[in-house]
Amino acid sequence: MSTEQSTPQILFTVDTTKDPFDKLTRYAERITTLLRDPWVKTNPDVLGSLDELLGSVYSLIIAKYLDYQDRIGKPKDYGPILTRAQQVSKGHIRVDGKWMAGYYMNSSTYRTASVYHRLLKIINNVPLKDRKVVPELLPPTHQLYKQWTGKAWDNKQLTEVHNECKDLKHTKEGLQSSRGLWCKNAVLAIDELLTLTEAWLPQTKAKGTPAKP
Secondary structure, three states: OOOOOOOOOOOOOOOOOOOOHHHHHHHHHHHHHHHOOHHHHOOHHHHHHHHHHHHHHHHHHHHHHOOOOOOEOOOOOHHHHHHHHHHHHOOOOOOOOHHHHHHHHHHHHHHHHHHHHHHHHHHOOOOOOOOOOHHHHHHHHHHHHHHHHOOOOOOHHHHHHHHHHHHHHHOOOOOOOOEOOOHHHHHHHHHHHHHHHHHHHHHHHHOOOOOOO
16 A cells, blocks of 8 residues: 555635736636647647646736735845745745745746747747747738738737846846836736737638648
8 A cells, every 4th residue: 555645735716806817817718718629639839838828827826826026126135045945955845925926927937938939930830949039930920910810919018028038048147136027017928929829720720731740
């Protein structure tokens, strides 16, 4: 008989009538609709991207549940970083607090930025291992969206997320001195990405594009 103890399920409920939980839970509904599409089910690239995007929704929900506060123009506080490191070194793992809220905000930033880049490649039939960067992929994407919908695609908030991710990855200080991304903009960036995906999917299915790459 196994002596391993099962991990207890942790479940909490958010008020889906309050901002930003109202938006984020609606995004989850839209992701659910996309995931149920038979074409999507057989396309691992799109399926994986939606999985990552759902993770971004999760991360923002948890960040706000943990009372995430924007840190625009404010440097990180050294004290909590040291305290967390000391706690972890002793096997004491906290799952609440401002540090964890920031952790989930960063998780969402990375996830949204990565899905943004991946979906731009998918939509433009660019191999995922191709080195084309976001600025190269945007002009044809805007043209396609205009062709599909007759409207301009708004990706202002995605640009903010993309820039924040670049700072996290490529600058020496990262976000030590300040964040540049408001949480509300991170939330709206997911809407922009879903709007693009929802416009693209019927078009690629209508062309009879094979689901599997």
